[in-house]
Amino acid sequence: MRETVMNIVLQGLKSICADSDIRLDSPGTATVLYGPGGLLDSIGIVALVAEIEQLVSRDLGRSVTLADDRSMSMKHSPFATVGALVDYILTLTGEKL
Numbered sequence: 060m061r062e063t064v065m066n067i068v069l070q071g072l073k074s075i076c077a078d079s080d081i082r083l084d085s086p087g088t089a090t091v092l093y094g095p096g097g098l099l100d101s102i103g104i105v106a107l108v109a110e111i112e113q114l115v116s117r118d119l120g121r122s123v124t125l126a127d128d129r130s131m132s133m134k135h136s137p138f139a140t141v142g143a144l145v146d147y148i149l150t151l152t153g154e155k156l
Contacts (some may be wrong), residue, residue: 063118064115068111069086072085072090075106075110081098081103086143090141091140092138093139094136111148124151130147
């Protein structure tokens with residue numbers, strides 16, 4: 060399941076970066092999404108969240124809400140890196156990390 064979710068996140072990220080003319084070199088778990096040195100600004104992260112929620116619904120047949128009170132109040136943001144976002148999605152879908 061981890062690989063499937065990783066592919067969903069990378070697909071969403073590639074789509075957002077292509078639409079925004081953001082250069083994306085070899086994305087992986089350590090790729091910084093948001094925050095210092097991140098690829099995306101606040102509008103970009105919102106677009107990525109919406110894209111990934113749609114992809115999860117389509118590809119996994121599950122509905123997830125990535126941006127809510129829980130995610131916004133976490134000590135370590137689930138939107139900081141690709142790996143953190145993958146882990147968060149796996150948690151929300153009830154899959155083992």
